[in-house]
Amino acid sequence: MVATKRLSTRGRAGRESGGSERRAELLAIAAELFATRGFLATTVREIADEAGILSGSLYHHFDSKESMAEEILRGFLEEQKQAYEQVLRENDDPREAIAELIRVSFRAMQRDRAAIAIFQNESQYLSQFDRFAFLRQSAHDFERLWTRVLQDGQRRGVFRTDLNVRLAYRFIRDMVWTTVHWYNPRGKLTANVIAEQYIQILCEGIVAQ
Amino acid sequence: MVATKRLSTRGRAGRESGGSERRAELLAIAAELFATRGFLATTVREIADEAGILSGSLYHHFDSKESMAEEILRGFLEEQKQAYEQVLRENDDPREAIAELIRVSFRAMQRDRAAIAIFQNESQYLSQFDRFAFLRQSAHDFERLWTRVLQDGQRRGVFRTDLNVRLAYRFIRDMVWTTVHWYNPRGKLTANVIAEQYIQILCEGIVAQ
DNA sequence: GTCTATATAATGATAGAC
């Protein structure tokens, strides 16, 4: 095998993406603060404090506070898109597909809790800036993906036909993602338990037979 | 009928509560801005602009930006508490009670959309201040009220007994209130339609029989 | 009840030394 020489992305993290470990650490710190305090309520000084450096030093790694949020959100959305598409490839039955999509979402809650919270809480505010146009795009892509499964399920007699598909989608989406507001990664209620309970309520309802 | 003389709350709105019409107008303007742009992202200048006055003039009516948010939220929560308690007085059957609680919540969405959005979006941030301690208190009161109905329903065999009641409550609460993020008061989907669909999904699930 | 004018503090960001 001939080792082809290629440019390494390492060594000159600078302000370009794809970066050093330090960069990743700083992003994780920022994500946690953005998620818990809110994007606007978090100051660059607080991020720097948490990282043990001064605010000015942050600008060696990032252009701006916004660019930090952008990188966090892009990373999460790309990952989530891949995960969802894999679910569709591996599940033909609509009911199983919906259940798996929910499970995959709750698995993301363990991995990317902070990013999900930021996506949930700050999308409306951030979307006003051109650089965050991808937020709307992703939301739209997700909606198409989920509603396709729901529609398919209706056609094949798996889901009730008197459902308004768009409404049902919003129902599921809100129910899944808002969990991030109270989900405790170290609590008794694991993401798995929550997922299974939600799938059951969604499919069968809360009323006894 | 003897007209008993009493102190009017009018005439000296000042900074005390219970106030002039102007005060109410200003609060409505602030509520709309807080709801759509976020509390932190809204400046007092913007509120004043929208009201056609200068920012300094706002402080004739209110102590601070926070006190505006406080008044908006207190008003909504008090009203909602009354509405919920009336539902419980008038509905003994747990399933009907839950359905009515949901309907009453969606009716609030028409009346107090802005306040609900603020309660949803800014509670976490505002709760850090002592003056907003009532937010946690109200959230706690609501949780107790709803879970009592759910538990009662389980005992009486109306709801499935394998439900985790606290989880089911959060499920319902999130599903109802997050609607405020996309609900359009002038859209085709009326609050009534949404409410009935949600009640159906919640009770019967989405899977066909 | 609103305006003029301004105090005061905090914020995001920059330039250059180390």
Added chain:
DNA sequence: GTCTATCATTATATAGAC
């Protein structure tokens, strides 16, 4: 990669005239 030092801007809030 971080620090020193600091700028420019913006925000909430105040005091007193009208």
